[in-house]
Amino acid sequence: MGQQVRGVIARAKGAPVETTTIVVPDPGPGEAVVAIKACGVCHTDLHYREGGINDDFPFLLGHEAAGVVESVGDGVTDVAPGDFVVLNWRAVCGNCRACLRGKPWYCFATHNATQKMTLADGTVLSPALGIGAFVEKTLVASGQCTKVDPSARAAAVGLLGCGVMAGIGAAINTGGVTRGDSVAVIGCGGVGDGAIAGAALAGATTIIAVDTDEQKLEWARGFGATHTVNARNDDVVAKIQDLTGGFGADVVIEAVGRPETYKQGFYARDLAGTLVLVGVPTPEMTIELPLLDVFGRGGALKSSWYGDCLPTRDFPMLTALYQQGRLDLDAFVSEEIALDQVEEAFAKMHTGGVLRSVVLF
Structure with a gap:
């Protein structure tokens, strides 16, 4: 049946973002629903809003995120409800020519969730980088979820999902x-x-x-x-x-x-x-x-490409270095903001003064 949550969308090119109701389907085979704890405001999200990626509006923005797996679909064995995860936008397939050559970080057939999140009126949303995490809960392919130390600060390790990892x-x-x-x-x-x-x-x-x-x-x-x-x-x-x-x-x-x-x-x-x-x-x-x-x-x-990373290898390792005090991920977090302050965070990108604004849920 799915559930309704709050999220931030870009409805049209250059238009201010808006907070609205998002319908998140129950997870199907190979999918997971993740309750978002923190999501960084990345310049890529602004590119989406400005039409710099493509014109598949409306977009569900946000992708540098950490959260807790709420539910999983049939056939999912790599994560389970309750797991603390960092989301990635290049879930590897394991079967393409790059994966079969032992270079999965070059995977040529990365994938996202099959089902689509929508607005309350049924309008299909395009999730930023196949994630869409300026939302209380999001639907992703289970391979986009990488388990990390649950004691780590979500606002910090979530940034491994894109810019810092790149x-x-x-x-x-x-x-x-x-x-x-x-x-x-x-x-x-x-x-x-x-x-x-x-x-x-x-x-x-x-x-x-x-x-x-x-x-x-x-x-x-x-x-x-x-x-x-x-x-x-x-x-x-x-x-x-x-x-x-x-x-x-x-x-x-x-x-x-x-x-x-x-x-x-x-x-x-x-x-x-x-x-x-x-x-x-x-x-x-x-x-x-x-x-x-x-x-x-x-x-x-x-x-x-994405720092040629392999999330299952790199995210836990970098989280461990952060926990050991050898990688200061906290220093990337300039401010913590609410969901309805994303548009203000975009404005700060133009004026400087912030390295990363991070939405907390």
């Missing part, structure tokens, strides 16, 4: 940062600071944070940056080279998703260095590079 994974999983490396991170929002924290965890000894906002650069130091570069005042490439003995960084992580910052990253890396793109570009963006430079500089140009 950044940490870009450094450790995609970039392969290791002991003694030099790393430059261009763009110090939630994803960029996650990359800085990941580089610090991996043992990088020089970590250079690049941004145009002094407040963000100060936050970056708190996550492990050893040096900062204000791109408004300095030549980014020259400064990174200067801070790395004239060579450039071993790994550069571009967390903005723009052609000009990607080019900076390309030339700011050492010969045979690695450039990782984790910032999300828009469809119309293009880039042009001299092919001889691509050949002559060697190394690797990589894109990072």
